[in-house]
Amino acid sequence: MNAAALVIALLGTLTGCWHLACASGPRRAVDLVLVWLLLSTAQLSALTLLVGGLLRHLEAGALFGAATLLAGAEIAATRRPGTDAARRRGAALAAGLWPRARRCGRHPLVVVLALSVAAQYGWRAALAAFLGPLDYDGLWYHLPGPAIWLQQGHVGHTSQVLWADVYPQGQELLTGFSGAFVGDTRLGWASGLPFLALGAVATAGLARTAGARRAHATLAGLGILAIPAVFLEASTTYVDFATAATGLTALHLTLGMHPDVREAVDRSADARHLLRRRILFVGIALGLAIGVKSSNLLTAVVVTALALVQTWRVVDLVGPASPATRRQPATRFARLRDRGADTARSALTNTAVLGLPALALGGYWYIRTWIRYGNPFHPFTMLGFHGKGSVDELIIVHNTLPRLAGESKLRATWHSWLYDRERVAYTHDQQPGGFGLQWIYVLLPIVLVALALFVLGRRFELLWGLLLPVLVSATASPAPWWARYQLILPAFGCVCLAAVLTAVAERPRAPGPGRVAPMWRRGTAGLVAGAFVATTAISMWWATQPTNTWIGDRTFAHRATVREAVELMRDPDRDRRILPTAAYAAMNRVPDGRTVAYTEFTHQRFVNLIMGERGQRRVTSLGEPRDAADFERRLRTSGAGYVLLTTGGPDRGLLLAVLRDRAHYRPVVRGSGALGWFGGGAGAELFEVGDFTATLCTDREPRLAATEPDRGTIAVSLRDACGAPLFEVEVALVDESTTTIARTWTSREGEAVLRIPSGLLGKPLRVRFAGDGYYGRAEQAAERSPGG
Numbered sequence: 069m070n071a072a073a074l075v076i077a078l079l080g081t082l083t084g085c086w087h088l089a090c091a092s093g094p095r096r097a098v099d100l101v102l103v104w105l106l107l108s109t110a111q112l113s114a115l116t117l118l119v120g121g122l123l124r125h126l127e128a129g130a131l132f133g134a135a136t137l138l139a140g141a142e143i144a145a146t147r148r149p150g151t152d153a154a155r156r157r158g159a160a161l162a163a164g165l166w167p168r169a170r171r172c173g174r175h176p177l178v179v180v181l182a183l184s185v186a187a188q189y190g191w192r193a194a195l196a197a198f199l200g201p202l203d204y205d206g207l208w209y210h211l212p213g214p215a216i217w218l219q220q221g222h223v224g225h226t227s228q229v230l231w232a233d234v235y236p237q238g239q240e241l242l243t244g245f246s247g248a249f250v251g252d253t254r255l256g257w258a259s260g261l262p263f264l265a266l267g268a269v270a271t272a273g274l275a276r277t278a279g280a281r282r283a284h285a286t287l288a289g290l291g292i293l294a295i296p297a298v299f300l301e302a303s304t305t306y307v308d309f310a311t312a313a314t315g316l317t318a319l320h321l322t323l324g325m326h327p328d329v330r331e332a333v334d335r336s337a338d339a340r341h342l343l344r345r346r347i348l349f350v351g352i353a354l355g356l357a358i359g360v361k362s363s364n365l366l367t368a369v370v371v372t373a374l375a376l377v378q379t380w381r382v383v384d385l386v387g388p389a390s391p392a393t394r395r396q397p398a399t400r401f402a403r404l405r406d407r408g409a410d411t412a413r414s415a416l417t418n419t420a421v422l423g424l425p426a427l428a429l430g431g432y433w434y435i436r437t438w439i440r441y442g443n444p445f446h447p448f449t450m451l452g453f454h455g456k457g458s459v460d461e462l463i464i465v466h467n468t469l470p471r472l473a474g475e476s477k478l479r480a481t482w483h484s485w486l487y488d489r490e491r492v493a494y495t496h497d498q499q500p501g502g503f504g505l506q507w508i509y510v511l512l513p514i515v516l517v518a519l520a521l522f523v524l525g526r527r528f529e530l531l532w533g534l535l536l537p538v539l540v541s542a543t544a545s546p547a548p549w550w551a552r553y554q555l556i557l558p559a560f561g562c563v564c565l566a567a568v569l570t571a572v573a574e575r576p577r578a579p580g581p582g583r584v585a586p587m588w589r590r591g592t593a594g595l596v597a598g599a600f601v602a603t604t605a606i607s608m609w610w611a612t613q614p615t616n617t618w619i620g621d622r623t624f625a626h627r628a629t630v631r632e633a634v635e636l637m638r639d640p641d642r643d644r645r646i647l648p649t650a651a652y653a654a655m656n657r658v659p660d661g662r663t664v665a666y667t668e669f670t671h672q673r674f675v676n677l678i679m680g681e682r683g684q685r686r687v688t689s690l691g692e693p694r695d696a697a698d699f700e701r702r703l704r705t706s707g708a709g710y711v712l713l714t715t716g717g718p719d720r721g722l723l724l725a726v727l728r729d730r731a732h733y734r735p736v737v738r739g740s741g742a743l744g745w746f747g748g749g750a751g752a753e754l755f756e757v758g759d760f761t762a763t764l765c766t767d768r769e770p771r772l773a774a775t776e777p778d779r780g781t782i783a784v785s786l787r788d789a790c791g792a793p794l795f796e797v798e799v800a801l802v803d804e805s806t807t808t809i810a811r812t813w814t815s816r817e818g819e820a821v822l823r824i825p826s827g828l829l830g831k832p833l834r835v836r837f838a839g840d841g842y843y844g845r846a847e848q849a850a851e852r853s854p855g856g
Contacts, residue, residue, distance in 0.1 A: 070128050074249035077135040081115075082108050084139030087146040090158025092349075093342055095331050097165050098273040098285070099324065100158060103349060105269060106317055109242075109262040110352045111138070113359070114429060116241040117223060120248070121432070124222035128249045168282055175283045177594075177601045181290045188299050188608055189264075196257035196303035198637040199617055199646060200681060203304035203496050204673065207648070209235065210305035211253045212675040214243040215683040218252070225440065228687045229675050234446050236433040238359030239263065239307045252682040256305045263360075264302065267313030268293050271559045272566075273320045277327075278522075278530055280566035287569070287597065288562035294604045295558045296494055296611035297502035297551035304496050307360050312555035314357035315367040315537075321350045322371055323533045325378040329385050340386040343379075344421055350375055351422035355429025362434075362445060363553075366544055368426065370537045375422060377532070379415050386414070460546045468547070472500060477548050484549035485512070493627055494611040502551025503558050504607030510600045511561030518564030521571055534560065565600060569593045618647040651744045652677035654737040654754070658710050660684040665708035667699070668692045669718040670752060674744060678712070692718075696725040703757060710736065712743070712752045723753065727841030731761045738796030738840075739813045765790035772799075772846035774835040776824075782850045784820040784835055788843060793818025800836045803828060 082104075089104035112135075119134050120126030146155045172178050201211055213232030217223050223244060226232040232240075242259035272289030280288065292298060298309050325346050332339040354371060357364035434444035441447075447456040456462060472480040480500075485508050487501035494502070503511075522530045538560045542548050573593035614627035619636070625647050628636065636642045644650045655678055658664060663686040666672055679685050688706045693699035699722050703711060711733070713723040726733045737743045737754035744752055767789030775783050782801060786794045794814060801810040801822045809828065814820045824833065837846040 070249045070251070073128055073132045074246060077132050077249070078112075080136050080139035081111055084142030085111055087143050087155060090162060091146040091151045091155040092158065092345055093154055093332070093337065094158055094161060095324070095328050096273075096276065097161055097168060098269060098276055099328075100161055101165070102266070102269045102273055102317060102320065105262060105266045106349060106353055106356075109266060110356055110425075110429060112245050112262075113238060113241045113356065116245045116248075117429075117432060120217065120241075120244060121223035124224075126217055126222050126244060126248050131245060131248050172283045172286045175287075177597050178283055178286055178290070181287060181294065181601050181604065184605055184608060185290050185293050185299075188294070188612070189302055191612065192299060192302035193257075194637065195615065195617065195633065199633070199642065200254070200649060201256060201305065201676060202617060202646065202649070203301075203306060205497075206256065206305035207674040207676040208672075209675070210240060210307070211243070211256050212679060212687070213237055214240050214247055214256065215253050215676065215679055216687075217244050218247050218683055219686060225436070228689050230447075230689075234437050234441065236359050236362055236430065238356060238430065238433070239305070239310050241359075243305065253676075254681060257303055259305060260302060260307075260310060263310035263313040264293065264298075266317055267298075267309055267559070270313060270316035270320045271562055274316065274323070274534065274559075274563045275566035277320065277323050278518075278527070278534075278563055278567040279525075280563075280570045281573075284566040284569040284573075284597075287600075288566035291506070291562040291565065291600065291604065292555075292559045294504075294608055295502075295507070295555070296488075296504045296607055297498055298555060298558075299608070300494055300496045300498060300502075300611060300616065301552065306496065306552065308552035309555055311357070311361040311364055312559060314353055314360060315364055315371075315541075315556060316559055318350050318353035318357060318367065318371045319374075319534060319537055321346060321353060322374045322378060323529065325375070326381050326529070329382040333385050339382075343382060343386050344418070347375060347418045347421045348425060351425035352429065354422070355426040355431075357430065358426065359430035359433060363545075366540065367537065370540055372419070372422060374533055374537070375418065376415050379418055383414055458546075464546045467499075467550075469499060472549055480549040484551070488607065491610045493614055493616075495616050497550075497552055498611075499547075499550045499552075504611070505603040506600055506607060507558055507561060509603055510596070511558060511565060514568050514596070515561055515564045518568050521568065534563070565596075569597055572596070619645050620647060621650070648674055648744065649677060651751075654743050655680065655685070657736050658685055658754070662686070662710060663688055663706070663708040664710045664712060664754075665690050665703055665706050665757075666712040666752075667719060667722070669722075670712065670714045672712075677744065693722065696722060699725075709757055711755050711757055713755070714752045719752075724841050726755055730842045731764050732759065733757060734760050735795070739798075742796060742813070765792060768843050770794055770837060770843045770846045772835065772837055772848045774848045774850045776850050780824050780826070780829060782822040782824060782833070782835060784814065784822060786814050786818045786820075786837055786846070794837075794840075794843060797837065797840050800838070802834050802836050804832060809833075 085107040086104050088107055089100055092103055094100040094103060115131060115134050115138070116126070119130050123130070145151065201207055209229050209232040212229045213226050216226040216228060216232070223241070239259050242262070243253055243256040246255040246258065247253050268289040271292045272285040275285035275288040276282070301309055325343065328346055329339045329343055332342045350371065354364075354368045358368055437446055438444040443453040443455055445451070445453055445455065448462065449455040449458050472483065475483065484500035485503060488504055488508060492501065519531075519535070522528075538556055541556050542554060545553050547553050573590050612630065614629050615633045617628045617633055617636070618625045619628045619632065620626055636645065639645065644653055652674065655664075661684065664678055665688050666678075667690045669692060672678070675687060678687055688708055690699065690702040690706060693702055711726070713719045713726060715723060733755040735753065736756050739753070742751055743754055765788045769789055771787045771789060773785040777783050784799050786797065786799060788794060793816070795816045795818055796813050798811055798813055799820055799822070800808045801824070802808050809825060810822045812820045812822055822835065833850050835848050835850060839845045
């Protein structure tokens with residue numbers, strides 16, 4: 069029922085925003101689709117923030133009611149006499165979408181790339197739906213944040229996971245929206261789909277602004293989706309493409325202001341009202357952008373500056389009087405003075421129109437962090453606010469590959485681009501490389517050609533309105549070699565490709581000496597497009613086989629092939645084969661609804677696996693206890709029923725204290741850190757917290773039995789003095805010189821099997837248990853069973 073309500077709420081939102089987009093007076097079909105996607109994404113985010121955050125009701129009923137009421141109001145508002153005519157013009161423009169798409173389908177290369185992209189994203193959706201979340205940052209904070217919101221019933225602080233509490237969570241709002249209906253975050257991967265569509269359409273729109281034909285612009289939009297660093301994140305909850313897509317949308321809308329206003333003037337429409345509407349859409353795009361990632365704050369500054377430049381360019385067209393009736397100043401200085409005054413008045417209003425939606429959609433996260441931590445960018449030192457270090461010190465240095473460490477940014481970036489020339493196994497956060505063969509062999513050379521064309525064609529608005537933001541983003545990035553941080557670069561390359569293809573394939577206006585025949589022009593454009601599609605197809609396959617899904621165990625694992633991944637999808641017990649999911653399977657011993665505590669010493673990275681796929685367990689952080697007494701105080705205050713402690717690092721001393729206190733800590737998962745992977749590669753052990761005095765066996769001497777039921781194996785049984793099994797503890801097989809020759813861990817029944825090497829058959833051997841902090845040591849000679 070809730071799934072049906074989710075579908076209805078989404079359809080209602082899409083329908084209401086479609087009416088708004090049609091009534092907004094779009095100039096081109098691509099603008100109509102872009103505004104529709106932008107408004108739909110922003111509306112879902114805003115509803116989740118309003119209902120789930122400010123009203124504190126993150127539940128299906130409240131969101132369903134708000135979504136359907138708002139959709140109804142939008143439809144009614146756009147059908148009023150004053151706006152219905154504009155909506156009908158937009159609907160007429162939309163009616164041409166299918167014929168235009170069919171004409172683009174006549175180009176074989178567009179069809180090939182479209183089918184390849186569709187197959188790739190279908191595969192990514194299958195990986196996400198069947199195999200579950202496996203991405204590093206998603207399991208760490210992108211999914212636990214919304215999961216904690218669902219547990220507490222509202223969008224608020226998530227102090228259990230620092231990064232979920234301090235990073236902007238704009239894309240995660242969409243995970244929270246769907247999660248409120250289905251009850252968990254299993255649809256979290258789908259939160260990136262609106263941004264994928266938005267980025268593709270924005271890239272195609274920028275290509276059209278650069279003068280590309282529809283087919284070539286379509287190729288550009290599909291091309292950005294075919295970049296490995298983009299589609300590898302499609303089955304994850306990473307926000308990098310959402311960061312680029314929202315920035316591209318804002319740039320497209322800003323660049324389109326001047327032609328939109330001119331077109332409105334030509335058809336005697338209200339140009340001033342249309343300009344304000346376009347500024348509003350830019351503000352919405354920037355609100356989404358800074359709400360997704362704080363690196364987009366720089367994008368917001370650049371786009372705001374570009375919007376003011378555009379205001380200067382159109383101020384004469386939207387002035388209080390038309391150029392024909394307005395009294396013209398006599399001198400050039402006076403004309404510039406009047407234009408500057410008009411620009412200043414318009415800029416103040418436009419800045420407010422742009423800033424308010426940006427602040428409403430994206431500012432919440434920074435204000436929230438500022439109030440709690442005294443720094444809107446905590447824990448980073450940024451823009452005069454003091455933190456624990458810069459982004460480079462806290463993030464980049466620890467994630468830079470040794471092969472790139474010590475190199476300059478420019479040199480490291482170039483080496484990263486060259487890395488894609490050879491086939492490698494790709495990851496969802498690939499570095500180095502990630503742009504594919506098409507970038508280094510096709511798009512990068514095409515960018516140089518396109519820049520020359522823009523200069524020769526005096527398309528300077530593309531240089532300062534598109535190239536400049538790209539350069540600012542690339543130079544300001546702390547890690548320009550990391551593909552997922554620079555996805556605006558291949559998008560710019562795809563725009564340039566479309567513009568060059570159109571320029572090369574353009575028919576000459578009149579035949580004459582020295583003219584290149586149209587057939588040769590089209591042939592050259594076809595070769596370039598064919599090279600792009602071919603290199604793209606190769607890169608897509610290289611990034612697909614093998615997959616980024618790891619299977620195996622803690623001692624040996626490998627990347628699953630496509631065939632193995634398909635077999636996993638059919639395996640009902642796949643969660644015990646996939647890593648890191650399988651490493652946390654023992655967490656199912658914790659009953660639903662209970663709270664699991666851990667210290668910050670664990671450096672836990674896979675919080676979502678501790679919480680469970682359905683968010684059925686709660687988590688809490690104990691911070692960094694000073695000693696065992698401080699640890700116990702924090703644990704009691706937290707109310708947690710279970711505690712995780714790693715076997716290494718500062719947790720080691722706390723673990724030994726817990727092992728000695730069996731009256732208050734009962735082992736649940738043992739095995740020398742058998743549970744999961746934590747900081748530094750150490751595993752953890754899980755204990756139930758409570759008063760177990762009544763069931764505690766006070767005799768600390770264990771009972772060890774070792775028999776040789778078959779030649780070559782020794783069966784071990786380990787129990788306490790009261791008969792309870794000692795499970796998941798290590799037992800070892802030693803020879804006469806006390807050299808360990810085999811080791812294993814006991815099962816839940818306190819039993820284990822040790823295998824005797826062939827060279828030691830018949831020789832006297834002993835089984836040893838070294839103790840675990842509470843129970844003492846035990847050693848027993850292996851006894852041959854009758855007939856053994």
